[in-house]
Amino acid sequence: MTTLLPAEFADLEPFSAWCLATEAERYAKRLSSSMEEMQTFYDVAFPRLEAALAYLDALELDSLPPHAAHLLWLCYSLVNVSFPVEVWRQPRVPDSGAASMDAIIEPAV
């Protein structure tokens, strides 16, 4: 089976669908996910965040190998779901109705 993440983070492989390169993709996945799905992802990934930072910090940010880049993207997704999981208890920002805000410039890495 093809893996997306470094071998050291095989435990996160079931959540590799969260390895998304852009904010738009991450936000869309957040809005289309149930709270149960995000909570499960968060509960496994959050305790691994510090290990992921240590692993990634040993590498050059501008030239991450693909598996490491995927791990970083997964961390971005963890940041994104932290609001629904830690604060809102729902995927959307409360009282935000139909409002939307698009990321039109974001860092390449």
Added chain:
Amino acid sequence: MAHFPKPDEGSWTEHYPQLGTAPVDYEDSISPEFYELEREAIFAKTWLNVGRVEQIPRTGSYFTRELECAHTSVVVVRDRDGGVRAFHNICRHRGNKLVWNDFPREETSGTCRQFTCKYHGWRYDLDGALTFVQQEGEFFDLDKDDYGLVPVQTEVWEGFIFVNLDPDNTTSVRDYLGGLGAGIEGYPFGEMTQVYKYRAQVGSNWKLFIDAFAEFYHAPVLHAKQATDEESRKLQGYGFEALSYALDGPHGMVSSWGGMAPPKDLNMVKPIERVLRSGLFGPWDRPEIDGLDPLPEGLNPARSPAWGIDTYVLFPNFMLLVWAPGWYLTYHYWPTAHNSHIFEGSLYFVPPRNATERLRQELAAVTFKEYALQDGNTLEATQSMIESRAVTEFPLGDQEILLRHLHQTARRYVTDHDRNEIPVQISVGS
């Protein structure tokens, strides 16, 4: 109970007596006729920030900016001498929009040697000179020197590119920004090149969103859920008071405390903030660059050790927020009608050196969007009810002084323009 000292007059608002203290009429935010006057008196006459120099790093780098509020589109380009120029984005032949891709009303950017019109292939150099006319011999007494692109006054202040669509304008952008602008000159804006930019269509008058970001009175209430329950109760009980306010000409600023970077009590913040050491106020640790210590003298004017952020409302539609932890944020509000505008929020950080720093910035950017979505949606609720005219006068508190000033300034520009006077700098003293 006052937590921070106010001027001798007893309030910030009364320190600037021309503001008055009466309830404010918001007709300027719901009248289509007033908006049309604003387009002529404000957006066609004042300096507008359209971008940063980092967007056009090389000769031939360009971007376009749609200025529906002033009935035009401009193209901003780095010329062969390294200067920054702007032109109305229109071909001199038959008026086609000169620079666009696929969708004429969408902004674009890129790098080119010259501008070539899609329609008949007329070409213009980076300084706007017409250099090529397709089948030139078919035209009658055509002197190419008479048909260069129409220039727009362009000036760069601290790396921010401003345009002024009034060909008769005689005020430099530096003079226009006055004492508030001068006070932040030298801040290392140019080091902060890691950019996140968000855009939203907002169903409210442009000034109402400035109102929302020009006061923090709302923060303990509207954003209560972002804090833990206990912290939230504490914040609401405390309320909000700024460290200081200042007005200068059409511009204003509020200096605010900010104990969140890092927070005194780690239990105040959500778990991921504790791990990443970042949040709404940005990464808790200052980047290691020159220019942040000491800061330009205009920042933290109260010299408070609790200082967190200075927010500048630069008339008409540009806000600049400088955060104590060493990053900055800009807001732009581009009107599209009396009751709608495009909001842009951009975060600027020193480029991260590793994944940890990158994720700290990501958390700040994500958090910004969470808050801004709440703020933005509240505005549609406000716009629709003000339009009902069921209530026409609204009391503004002392912490809302910048709103009072903004609406008064907009009305002054429109009134002065109506009288056929040139809307010169409105002097309010200090």
